[in-house]
Amino acid sequence: MKHLSLVAAGAALAMFSMAGTVEAQQTLAQVKQRGLIQCGVSQSLPGFANPDAQGNWAGFDVDMCKAIAAAVFGDVKRVKYVPTTARERFTVLQAGDADLLARNTTWTMSRDTQLGFDFVGINFYDGQGFMVRKDLNVKSAKQLAGAAVCTQTGTTTELNVADFFRTNKMAYKVVAFEKNDEVLAAYDSGRCDVFTTDRSGLAADRTKLKDPNAHIILPDVISKEPLGPLVRHGDNNWGDVIRWAFFAMVNAEELGITQANVDQMANSPNPEIKRLLGKEGDFGKMLGLDNNWAHNIIKMVGNYGESYERNVGPKTPIGLERGVNALWTAGGLQYAPPVR
Amino acid sequence: MAVEVRGGAAPPSVAVWNDPRARAIIFQALALAAVVAFGLYIFNNTYTNLEKRGIASGFAFLGSTAGFGIIMHLIPYAEDSSYGVAMLVGLLNTLAVAAVGIVLATVLGFVVGIARLSRNWLISRIAYVYIESMRNVPLLLQIFFWYQLLGKSVPGPKQSIVFLDIFFLNNRGFYTPAPVFEEGFWEIVVGFVVACIGSFYLSRWSRRRQEATGQQFPVFLTSLGLIVVLPLLVALVAGMPFHWDYPSLQGFNFTGGMVLIPEFVSLTFALVVYTAAYIGEIVRSGIVAVSHGQTEAAYSLGLRPGPTLRLVVIPQAMRIIIPPLTSQFLNLTKNSSLATAIAYPDLVAVFAGTILNQTGQAVECMAITMAIYLTTSLLTSMFMNWFNASVALKER
Numbered sequence: 001m002k003h004l005s006l007v008a009a010g011a012a013l014a015m016f017s018m019a020g021t022v023e024a025q026q027t028l029a030q031v032k033q034r035g036l037i038q039c040g041v042s043q044s045l046p047g048f049a050n051p052d053a054q055g056n057w058a059g060f061d062v063d064m065c066k067a068i069a070a071a072v073f074g075d076v077k078r079v080k081y082v083p084t085t086a087r088e089r090f091t092v093l094q095a096g097d098a099d100l101l102a103r104n105t106t107w108t109m110s111r112d113t114q115l116g117f118d119f120v121g122i123n124f125y126d127g128q129g130f131m132v133r134k135d136l137n138v139k140s141a142k143q144l145a146g147a148a149v150c151t152q153t154g155t156t157t158e159l160n161v162a163d164f165f166r167t168n169k170m171a172y173k174v175v176a177f178e179k180n181d182e183v184l185a186a187y188d189s190g191r192c193d194v195f196t197t198d199r200s201g202l203a204a205d206r207t208k209l210k211d212p213n214a215h216i217i218l219p220d221v222i223s224k225e226p227l228g229p230l231v232r233h234g235d236n237n238w239g240d241v242i243r244w245a246f247f248a249m250v251n252a253e254e255l256g257i258t259q260a261n262v263d264q265m266a267n268s269p270n271p272e273i274k275r276l277l278g279k280e281g282d283f284g285k286m287l288g289l290d291n292n293w294a295h296n297i298i299k300m301v302g303n304y305g306e307s308y309e310r311n312v313g314p315k316t317p318i319g320l321e322r323g324v325n326a327l328w329t330a331g332g333l334q335y336a337p338p339v340r
Numbered sequence: 341m342a343v344e345v346r347g348g349a350a351p352p353s354v355a356v357w358n359d360p361r362a363r364a365i366i367f368q369a370l371a372l373a374a375v376v377a378f379g380l381y382i383f384n385n386t387y388t389n390l391e392k393r394g395i396a397s398g399f400a401f402l403g404s405t406a407g408f409g410i411i412m413h414l415i416p417y418a419e420d421s422s423y424g425v426a427m428l429v430g431l432l433n434t435l436a437v438a439a440v441g442i443v444l445a446t447v448l449g450f451v452v453g454i455a456r457l458s459r460n461w462l463i464s465r466i467a468y469v470y471i472e473s474m475r476n477v478p479l480l481l482q483i484f485f486w487y488q489l490l491g492k493s494v495p496g497p498k499q500s501i502v503f504l505d506i507f508f509l510n511n512r513g514f515y516t517p518a519p520v521f522e523e524g525f526w527e528i529v530v531g532f533v534v535a536c537i538g539s540f541y542l543s544r545w546s547r548r549r550q551e552a553t554g555q556q557f558p559v560f561l562t563s564l565g566l567i568v569v570l571p572l573l574v575a576l577v578a579g580m581p582f583h584w585d586y587p588s589l590q591g592f593n594f595t596g597g598m599v600l601i602p603e604f605v606s607l608t609f610a611l612v613v614y615t616a617a618y619i620g621e622i623v624r625s626g627i628v629a630v631s632h633g634q635t636e637a638a639y640s641l642g643l644r645p646g647p648t649l650r651l652v653v654i655p656q657a658m659r660i661i662i663p664p665l666t667s668q669f670l671n672l673t674k675n676s677s678l679a680t681a682i683a684y685p686d687l688v689a690v691f692a693g694t695i696l697n698q699t700g701q702a703v704e705c706m707a708i709t710m711a712i713y714l715t716t717s718l719l720t721s722m723f724m725n726w727f728n729a730s731v732a733l734k735e736r
Contacts, residue, residue, distance in 0.1 A: 087693050091702050094395065115700030116395035136592075146591040148512055153689065154697030162409045162419040173512070173593065174409040175603075177683045178693065186683070189491045190511050191602070193592045233394045 027099055027231070027238035028288050031072060036080045039065035040098035043083040044181060047204045047311050047318035048104055057081050060311040063301050064102040064123060064229055067245045070300040071293040087154035087178050090115055093232060100242055102229045104198065106156040111230070118236075120243035122228040123304075125324045125333050127221035128160050129199040131206060134216050136193065141220035145170035150183045150192035152176065157197050160223040184208060198225045200312065200320055207317045241287050248294040250336035251276055252303035254327055259302040262295060275339045283339055294339075304334065386703060401699045402427070408694060410685045412601055423695050430690030431712060437604065437686065438673040438716075441611040445672060446665075448612060449619025456624045467620065474617035480678055482614055486606040487682045494602075497593050506586055508594060511602065515587035518598040524581035531574035532567065539563035603684035607676065615672045619665060626661035627653060658731045666724035670717045677713075687712060 031037055041049035041061050049059040057065075057079075066076040082098045089105065092098050094116065104126075105111075107119040132138050141164070151157050153176040165172040175192055177183045184205050187195040195202070199217065206212045229246065231239045252258075255273050257265045266277045274280040277298075278291035285291060301307060308325065312318040326332025356362045390397045402424040409419055413429045414436060455467035474482075491511055494501065500510040508515040539562075546557035575581070587597030630653050638648040679686035680693060687709060696705040 087697050090697060090700050094393075094700070094702065110698075111700070113394075114396040116390075116393045144592075146593050146595065148593060153694045158408045158694065159698070162407055165409075166419055171595070172409065173411050175411055175683050176408075176685070176689075176694065178680055178689075182681075182683070186491070189488075190496050191491055234392075 027235045028072070028241060031099055031238075035073070036078050037065065037069050037072065037100075038080045038082055038098045039068070040082045040084050040089055040092055040101040040103055041065065042103045043085060043179065045104065045201060045204050046207055047316060047320075048200070049081075049083075049102075051081075058311070060124070060307060061102040061104065063307040063311065064246065065100075067249060067297045067301045068100070068242060070296040071241065071245045071248070071287075071289055074290070074292070074296045074300075076300045085154075085179050086152045090117070093117065093230070096232075099238070100229050100231045104201065104227050105230060106198075107226045107228055107230075108156060116233045117230045118233050118239050119228050119230045120239050121246045122226040122333075123246055124200065124227040126198040126200050126225040126227050128157055128196060128223040128225055129202050129221055130218045131187075131195045131202045131215050132193060132218060134214055138218065141218050141222065142168060142170075144172070144194055146172065147193040148173040148175060148191065149194045149196055150175050150177070150187045151196050152180055152183050153178055155197075156223070156225065161196050164222045180205070198227070200227075200318070203318050203320055204312070237288060241289065244287060244339075245293075245297060246304075247336035248276060248297050248339075249301070249304040249307065250327070250334050251339060252294070252298045253305040253334075254329060254336070257298055257303060259298060259300075259306055262298045266295060272338070272340075281340075390703070396699070396701060397704065399704060401701055401704075404699075406695070406698075408698070410690060411683075412604060412685055423699070426695060427687070427691045427708070430685060430687040433604075433685055433690075434673075434676055434679075434687040435716070437608055437611065437676045437679065437684070441608050441615065441672050441676065442669050444608070444612045445615040445619055445668070448616035449668075450623050452616055452620030453623025453627070456620060457627060471617045471620050474613055475621075479610065479614050479675055480681060483607060483610040483678055483682060486610045487602065490602050490606050497589060500589070500594075506584075508587055508589075510594075512593055513599040513601045514605065515594045515597050515599050517584040517586045518596070519582050520585050522581045522583065524578045527578045528571050528575050528581070531571040535567045535570040538570075539566055542566075601684075603679070603682050607679050607682060607684050611672050611675060614675075615668055618668050618671075622661055622664045622668065623657075626657035629660050630656045655731065659728070659733060662724060662728040662731065666721060666728075669720055669724065673716060673720065674713060 039062075041057065041059075044050050045059070045061075047059055049057060049061045051057050062081070065079045065081065069076050069079045072078075082092060084092050084098070084101070084103065089101055089103060090111075093101050104124075105119075106126075107122060111117055112119055130141050130144065132144075138144065144165075145168075149161055149172050151161055151174060158174070158176055161172070161174065175186060177186060180197075180201075183195065183197075186192060188209050195205070197205070199221065202217050206215055206217070209215060229242050231242055251272075252262075255265075255270070255276065257273065257276070262277070265273055266279060268274065271280060275283060277295045278284055278293065282291060284293040287293065290296075302310070305322075305327070308322065309315065312320045314321055322330075322332060324333045326334065328335040356366075387397060403422050405420055406423050406426040407419055408426075410417055410426065410429050412433055414432045415425070415429060417425055417429050452467050452470060455463050456471065458464045458467070494509055494511050497510045497512055500508040500515075502508055506517050539559075542563060543559045546559045550556055585596050587594040587599070634652055634656065635648055638652040643651070676686055677688040680689040683689070692705050692709040696702055699705070
């Protein structure tokens with residue numbers, strides 16, 4: 001897929017050099033006119049963004065795309081998924097081939113400033129970890145001196161692993177592939193001793209290995225990886241739509257609104273629920289959407305907790321506990337500003 | 341009379357726009373101005389649009405710290421080196437693959453091309469099957485194939501295949517001892533250089549002698565002996581001013597020595613067998629294009645088949661072979677950018693990949709990468725054109 005990234009870079013080049021480029025505040029209008037949201041997702045990461053045999057996309061990140069489609073169009077099918085590698089994702093967004101990225105992207109300062117993006121929230125608090133074969137008998141990342149490490153190029157992972165081994169004065173060899181599947185195949189074939197990425201990614205990718213039980217994820221967490229959707233810098237309107245689509249899902253969980261009970265909850269006397277579901281106030285209009293925007297999201301996609309449990313929760317093959325991603329009321333970090 | 345008048349006097353003055361020469365210059369100047377204006381327009385627009393979106397631009401990023409590791413570097417490189425150094429590492433890795441690939445592909449290509457013309461049925465059929473199968477399968481697939489084959493057919497570091505207790509082959513690479521130079525090593529280098537210069541003058545002397553007297557001198561063997569023996573003698577006299585660093589298994593992997601990583605080996609191998617198929621056909625067509633009368637003339641002068649091929653056919657075939665050979669060299673160099681597919685850190689993978697992504701400066705990174713490939717290709721072309729001119733038919 002290196003050609004795709006080259007094409008994307010070429011497109012970026014062509015795009016930036018055109019006279020009448022997209023003016024900043026137009027993404028929402030363009031999306032409405034197009035009738036589709038172009039959502040940049042991972043190529044294949046079970047639990048987060050993965051197409052099934054029929055080509056239907058599913059996953060935690062895909063739910064983010066669907067939530068926005070529900071808010072804008074009231075129809076979760078109006079999404080064009082743009083699968084991107086870690087390397088080409090930013091160029092794809094910069095060039096306007098995607099309206100947003102919802103693909104396990106770490107919020108960092110340079111991406112927020114120098115790359116010309118805005119991160120709109122953190123929908124998954126993660127950290128980088130290591131996976132090794134059980135028969136190596138490694139119990140801690142500190143025992144990995146001299147190891148060959150497989151990772152994906154153009155990621156924070158690639159930088160963190162360099163920092164980790166430097167800090168601990170350990171030698172290592174990094175083998176960096178462009179596509180996640182290539183990294184995994186190289187690790188599975190024994191090219192590397194260690195596979196490193198965000199711990200959620202490790203859990204997801206372990207299910208794809210030949211013998212998942214022959215591998216363990218080491219307990220060490222070597223970095224902060226706040227993952228969240230991002231948009232081009234400068235289109236604050238569009239950024240607000242994404243941000244509040246996400247907040248609506250978190251608020252819905254906090255208020256006990258679920259996919260199943262949202263229709264009854266619409267008649268609730270609770271003013272917070274009434275505002276969120278569009279029975280009171282004009283909050284949808286403030287975003288440039290219908291007032292039932294949040295109602296649609298919850299009805300069609302579910303609240304934050306439902307999306308989590310369905311895609312990556314303990315009952316799925318990925319098997320990730322809520323941990324720090326629990327609501328603040330349950331001792332976690334997920335906290336959304338109020339709708340008012 | 342009229343003729344005389346026209347010939348003697350100055351030409352009648354015409355308007356500038358009716359003068360063909362002036363008109364030609366004006367139109368060329370206008371075309372050039374249009375091209376330059378278009379370029380400036382594109383540049384300005386790009387810059388303005390990048391600025392408007394708050395995307396950083398300019399080349400200052402080349403000085404910032406890279407912060408990532410690269411598995412193969414021919415110059416000193418660490419995580420705290422700059423992006424500029426990382427770019428050089430990638431460029432050198434590209435040039436390494438290209439240089440090794442070009443040499444091996446040329447050798448293999450000549451062998452295959454001549455084998456294809458062999459009167460031995462089996463040899464010419466083998467060469468034929470090789471050429472047709474290699475050049476009809478996409479290169480990217482071949483690279484994947486050799487990489488997978490190499491990865492799956494050799495064992496892990498702990499079960500390495502060992503040769504002579506100092507060479508180790510495993511799926512992390514091929515480990516060999518590395519020479520460590522000590523003080524006084526420069527004497528050996530001097531010996532080598534002296535031997536090379538000596539060989540050059542030897543060959544010149546022998547050519548002049550042959551032109552004058554017709555007597556031949558075994559230049560090749562003598563030069564080879566000189567280049568091998570002289571540095572060796574110097575080394576013995578200087579007391580072997582170097583030692584070997586042997587690879588050894590420590591923890592997960594081998595440390596010490598030199599290593600050829602599997603990515604380098606499979607990429608180079610794939611490029612060589614692919615390009616050699618084309619070179620083989622070029623060599624064959626070059627040889628076939630030399631008129632059979634040349635061979636017959638040489639035979640009638642009493643030359644045996646070996647010298648006929650070497651002294652009569654090949655020199656004439658070279659003039660036909662070199663121009664298409666040049667484009668194969670350029671293809672090999674450019675095809676090495678497929679390295680990204682198997683994690684070989686070449687210029688495209690490191691610079692137009694990792695660095696582009698970490699800095700987000702797509703326009704600058706792609707522009708630099710393209711400029712570097714263009715420069716490399718033009719330099720290769722220049723060298724090959726010079727070489728072509730030197731073997732061209734000298735009409736006397």
